[in-house]
Structure formats: C-alpha cells, structure tokens
Amino acid sequence: DGGITQSPKYLFRKEGQNVTLSCEQNLNHDAMYWYRQDPGQGLRLIYYSQIVNDFQKGDIAEGYSVSREKKESFPLTVTSAQKNPTAFYLCASSGTIPYEQYFGPGTRLTVT
Amino acid sequence: AQSVAQPEDQVNVAEGNPLTVKCTYSVSGNPYLFWYVQYPNRGLQFLLKYITGDNLVKGSYGFEAEFNKSQTSFHLKKPSALVSDSALYFCAVRELTGGGNKLTFGTGTQLKVEL
Numbered sequence: 001d002g003g004i005t006q007s008p009k010y011l012f013r014k015e016g017q018n019v020t021l022s023c024e025q026n027l028n029h030d031a032m033y034w035y036r037q038d039p040g041q042g043l044r045l046i047y048y049s050q051i052v053n054d055f056q057k058g059d060i061a062e063g064y065s066v067s068r069e070k071k072e073s074f075p076l077t078v079t080s081a082q083k084n085p086t087a088f089y090l091c092a093s094s095g096t097i098p099y100e101q102y103f104g105p106g107t108r109l110t111v112t
Numbered sequence: 113a114q115s116v117a118q119p120e121d122q123v124n125v126a127e128g129n130p131l132t133v134k135c136t137y138s139v140s141g142n143p144y145l146f147w148y149v150q151y152p153n154r155g156l157q158f159l160l161k162y163i164t165g166d167n168l169v170k171g172s173y174g175f176e177a178e179f180n181k182s183q184t185s186f187h188l189k190k191p192s193a194l195v196s197d198s199a200l201y202f203c204a205v206r207e208l209t210g211g212g213n214k215l216t217f218g219t220g221t222q223l224k225v226e227l
Binding site: 004006033040041042043050088090094103104105108 | 214219
C-alpha cells in the first residue's frame with residue numbers, strides 16, 4: 001500500500017450524519033484521488049486534486065466534499081446528501097509521467 | 113473519451129497452468145496502460161505498465177502483459193499460475209495527452225486459481 005495511509009479501516013455511522021475519511025501520503029505526489037468501490041462496479045472516481053488548494057469533481061461527486069489544504073492530505077467528507085454511502089472508499093496519489101497511481105488500504109464505510 | 117473493457121467477470125485456472133486476463137481499451141490517441149491487483153479488503157497494488165517501447169511488458173510476481181495496438185488490447189498473462197494469484201485484477205488506461213491526469217479503470221476480473 002506504499003506511503004498512503006487511510007483511517008479508519010472500518011467506519012460505522014447513522015443515516016443523516018456527515019463523516020470524514022482521512023487520507024495522508026508521504027510520497028511527495030502532487031495529485032490525489034478518491035474512489036468508491038462497489039461490488040461488480042469497479043472503481044468510480046469521486047474527486048481528484050492535481051495541486052494544493054485545487055480539486056475537480058469526478059464522475060460521482062454528488063453528496064461528497066473534499067479539501068486540499070496541504071500536499072500530504074486529501075480528506076473526503078461523505079455528507080447526509082449522499083443517498084447510498086455504504087461502500088469501500090479508496091484514496092490514491094500519483095506523481096509525474098506516466099502517472100501510475102498508488103493506493104491506500106481503503107476505508108469501509110457502513111451507514112445504517 | 114477513454115474507456116476500458118474487461119470482458120470476463122471471472123477466470124478460473126488450475127495451478128501450474130498459464131493464465132490470461134483480458135483487457136481492451138479505447139482512447140483517441142496513444143495510451144498509457146496499467147494493471148493492478150486487489151486482495152480482499154485491501155487497496156489496489158500496481159503490477160505493471162505500458163508506456164512505449166516493447167510490446168511485452170514484465171511486472172511484479174511473474175506477471176507480464178502484451179500490448180497489441182491493432183487489437184487495442186493489453187492482456188495480462190502468467191506462464192504458471194499459483195493459488196496465491198487468486199485476486200481481483202483491474203486494467204486501467206490514460207491518454208498520453210489530455211485526459212485530465214485521470215485513469216479509467218475496468219470493472220475488474222476475479223481470478224480463481226485452483227489446486
């Protein structure tokens with residue numbers, strides 16, 4: 001899992017609560033990413049950031065928010081507006097060309 | 113837009129036999145191609161990449177992949193499968209130019225290696 005940490009590994013929340021997932025990297029990578037993984041659907045991009053203080057929506061950004069105040073950190077908030085938040089969330093980072101991404105160990109979020 | 117297809121949800125192979133996990137891609141220009149492996153409840157691990165040069169790329173754990181531009185394919189191969197190779201495999205693509213520094217992943221292929 002390289003130099004990317006995600007915490008916690010398992011997270012349980014009640015419906016209607018916002019929850020923030022942590023992602024930290026010590027690889028000195030400029031770009032960071034958040035993916036959601038559901039069985040049979042592969043990885044879907046939520047948000048990504050190519051540089052500090054800048055980020056872009058991915059394919060499924062609704063109900064999520066991010067910040068990028070430091071190069072090492074890219075926290076993801078799952079808001080109460082996300083209709084189906086239970087999933088496995090993966091954070092990744094990448095450096096320069098050819099841009100292969102390195103992944104953290106993931107956080108499994110369960111909302112009941 | 114770039115896309116990747118992994119046509120097989122699951123591949124079964126006997127230990128010691130060769131294995132192939134298929135991947136086809138679509139990009140408007142030349143591609144960067146990647147293979148990743150995921151074990152249960154873990155993050156994705158990078159296996160290998162194709163950027164340019166030799167069409168046969170060697171990666172970690174004895175895996176290799178063959179880039180075929182005319183067939184727009186990048187199949188993952190291993191000459192002799194191990195039970196420990198059982199995992200979920202993802203192919204990914206990025207265009208050399210544009211693409212917003214994003215990878216597009218396939219839906220994954222579950223590899224099961226049996227004794």
